[in-house]
Amino acid sequence: MNQRSHWWTGAACIAMLTSTPACVTAQSGFAGTLAQLERDHDGLVTVSEVGRSVNGQALAMIQLAVDGPIEPDERAAMLIVAGMEGDMPASTTLATRLVGELASRHAAGDESVNKLLTDRTLYILPRMNPDGHTISESSPRQNHALNLRPWDDDRDGVKDEDGPDDLNGDGLITMMRVRDPEGEWLSDADDPRLMRKADRKKGETPAYKLYTEGIDNDEDGEYNEDPAGGVDLNANFMHGYIEHGQHAGPHQISEPESRALIEFVLAHPNIGIVLTMGRHNNLVHIDSKDKTDDTGKAPIGLHKDDVAIYKHIAERYKELTGIEEAREEPSAGAFYAWAYAQLGIPSFATTVWQRPTPEMEEPESTDDDAEKQKDDKPSKEKNAKKKDKLKNERAWLTYSDQQRDGGGFVDWQPFNHPTLGEVEIGGFVPTFQHTPTDDDLAELAKRHTDFAVDLAGRFASVAVTKVEVEQLAPSLFEVTVGLTNDGYFPTGLAIADVNRRVKPMVISLDVDRDRVVGGDKFHKVRRIDGSGGHREFRWIIQGQPGETVTFTCKSHKLGDIEKPITLKETVTP
Amino acid sequence: MIRIAAMFITIAAATATGQPYPPLPDSRVDITFNRFYDYDETTAILKQFADKYPKLVKLESIGQSHEGREMWLATVTNFATGSDRDKPTMYIDANVHGNEVQGTETCLYTIWYLTRLHGHNEKISELLDERAFYIIPMVNPDGRAFWFREPNTPHSSRTGHRPTDNDSDGLKDEDGPDDLDGDGFITGMWQKDPNGRWRQSKKDPRLFERVPRHEKGDYNYLGGEGIDNDGDGRINEDGSGGYDMNRNWPSDWQPPYIQYGAGDFPFCFPETRCIGEFLVDRPNVAAIQSYHNSAGMVLRGPGRKGRESAYPRADVRVYDRLGETGENVIPFYRYVVLYQDLYDVYGGFVTWGYEGLGVFSFTNELWAASQYYADSREDWFRITNEDRLKFADLLEFGETYRPLKPYNHPTYGDIEIGGFTQYAFRVPPTFMLEELCHRNTAFTLYHADQMPMLKFMNVDVASIGDDTWEVTVEIENERLIPSISRRAADQKIGPRDALTLVGDSATVVASGTLANKHLASVMLTKHNPQRIWVDRGIGSHATRLFRFIVTGSGEVTLTYKSAKARDIKTAVDLK
Known part of the structure; x- marks a missing residue:
């Protein structure tokens, strides 16, 4: 977190441009809401700036984590992204309220939330397209899904010169x-x-x-x-990207907003689950067609071996959120689709509400x-x-x-x-x-919070559940270590086996290479199934009775495990 | 070829005044083309060009590499006749792969040639007066520095030098090759083994050959020089960097599990990003050339079979004319399609230039081993290592080969180290460098010369009633490259061309495009008739006809604007 500059400096500047100079202390609007959340939940909510929009508005990332033995950036983390579509400011409200809801549950002593926020980290980017929101929400109100990259839609050599006008002065573009x-x-x-x-x-x-x-x-x-504008930020990512598509941008990750998000994700390999709130819903529409794209190598939707996991979570999703219908939107270039297909992690997209x-x-x-x-x-x-x-x-x-x-x-x-x-x-x-009503939003925030808590409770959770040492000769030992995953998700989805993007867990004993008589010095393991999946690793090493060697399992996503193992004498010489 | 020939005739004519050949000035920059220049030397030479030819060369850095070296861009044009932004411009780069070095010298040669002959040769003068060049001689300056500074194999090192974890062990760049014998090169490690799969070559015992199945050899090949630095049981599996910046461009970009080295997203590297942003912002770029090595090829896309449909026939005809000329200008080079004759490439620069930007784009693979023997037209891949070694003996006095020497390896024990050096395979012998530079420059300048050049052929004014006029305009593209490629027209890349008619006391009441001079059928402009949009531009060596119906009198001005040609303007009287 130390590399991020403080978020509100940028937000305050923008606020100054659009309202009165006195706003430096009394922040209003969205910036004010975040500042209030941070003040109200000191030590739990941290807000930082991770980038700027085309027009220079701050992209604020909220971190939700309670102090614990492990640094927040080292814990398994879930990332929530909202407000990618400029015409869906309600998704931003929802994500922001979800933060408030979690913070309140934490303050009220909710055990599961406390455990979650101590063991795990939540990152929330509630408003990825602030420029789009500004256009949509200021007068005249209009549907503006895109960001504000100047764009010559009609190829006449001039950019953004013929937008809508509120002719009847009712404050709405109809x-x-x-x-x-x-x-x-x-x-x-x-x-x-x-x-x-x-x-x-x-x-x-x-x-x-x-x-x-x-x-x-x-x-x-x-x-x-x-x-005015622009690029559809949720069509600017790589998976299924449509070259020269109408609002796809000049190329993948061409926008400061999409670049800020992808750089944050790449800098945080601890992110193991993604949830987006916007126009897509991959829990109502599970893409299980089992087809590859025209390279013949990239799955278009879900890998067939991941479908059952998505179906299971979809059931829980419908139960918790009550959302059972959604429009089917193309996923070309969508952020959630990239996170699954190319980053290889469980990635879900929820619509804000159902009419x-x-x-x-x-x-x-x-x-x-x-x-x-x-x-x-x-x-x-x-x-x-x-x-x-x-x-x-x-x-x-x-x-x-x-x-x-x-x-x-x-x-x-x-x-x-x-x-x-x-x-x-x-x-x-x-x-x-x-845009749901305010009452609806309050209820939706509770429901989506329940779902987020459910999801974040499903991380793979690997522990050493077996250690066996057998002395084969006076200075030769066989060491067997078993790892069990008690979480729901496997340590790597089937897609991760294909795209190789999730680094494997690296498992080893800290003894010199020439003392390893049998077994690999390093085991690289991509997959231990969830719900009690178990894998065992065996070495034959040279050592002295009574000596302690350390077993290590290093993982970008799940943190590191260390376990000292004593080479006990089991054979009487 | 006709145009190239014409160019030499022009030079010949200039010499016909009785002076010895050729009465051309020396360059103000003292440089020879029989050696290679590292990053620092190249930087110094570029600065000299900008210093000595301030009216023709501007040097700027458009960014920094990962290790902080400058991304030098030389803009070469006659600034007195207009800014580069207002001229069709050819983009040229080199050395995106760190070990593919001689394209940089070719870029320097191009600058040297253009600056030296501007004002003395008609064609070169036109190329700088009417056109411009963006030249980036070192796309991967860290890679270039690494190639000159560090020991390399004959084929390393392509990559940039952002630390990368290639073996997924959580560590970056922790097990690269090691120059065990300290000779400045990474050569091969060989070990005697009664069950080996290799043996000494029958033709030349300094080389090895694989033994056929069911026969016994006496050597094993252990890979390039190195030790197991990280103790994981593998040698040299995670050296400096470990990616391919020529797989990082947006068109048909695919993630690393499909395309090795692609990076996490297009333009994720500082080097590719600054060039990408530069080109997206330069609609005046109308031709693209990139220099690589080796194999003697003039390459175009597509990078795989499934992308053929991105290359409409009208554009392929233009490509073929350019490429076939390349084969003539550069003997031993073949004009080929990337996926057909080389291998599949996703996210390559040559394909982005055309498919992404809509600009005719080539990659030349400089130097072909078949050039060792001037009478040989054999394909480069038929040249054997024995041929190479013979050539090295006779023409390079053994310089590109290191004889085997015994070495005691920490893992393998007694081995022998030796073989070809990094100068043996991919770069020309330095005595052949100048010709390589010149021929590739000549092809590239031919390509530049074919950028669109428009002119008004005829402007006819006919009276069709009281103060009512029919103005018929014929515009010609005198060159091979259309003002809008079919690819750009199909994919709606960049602004459209437009022809306007404006007069102080004239009103355009209708306008349109004529299919034919003699038939009156006019495709009417829908709105605002004083401006005719020309979606497909003016084609290859083509003329197009336009007509305005105008009322009024006096002088009217016709202007044709195109992103990839100089704007042209003419005035006529309505009478």
């Missing part, structure tokens, strides 16, 4: 619909607030074009085609269409997707109406647009679908 014979969209018959693509083959005539709210700032005929199911009637119109299309598979899938999208939007709208006082949707209102003429502005409120 949509514009314009009556246009070249349009593709219809207002849905069941709920005319919703827009869907028309199907001319069914005799539907489209009426509208849809745009994001804004004007053609650069007068090139396109609307809002080159907004409470509203009470709604199924509109009748749709089911028989699928029947008719059944011979035409691609178009059937496409239609199904279209239908899902509409169904999903309908559910969001019903939820907004029933449980959020209609606060999730802005009704279409006429507006006189400078170049498009008569338009209507309206649509879903930005970030609404990613």
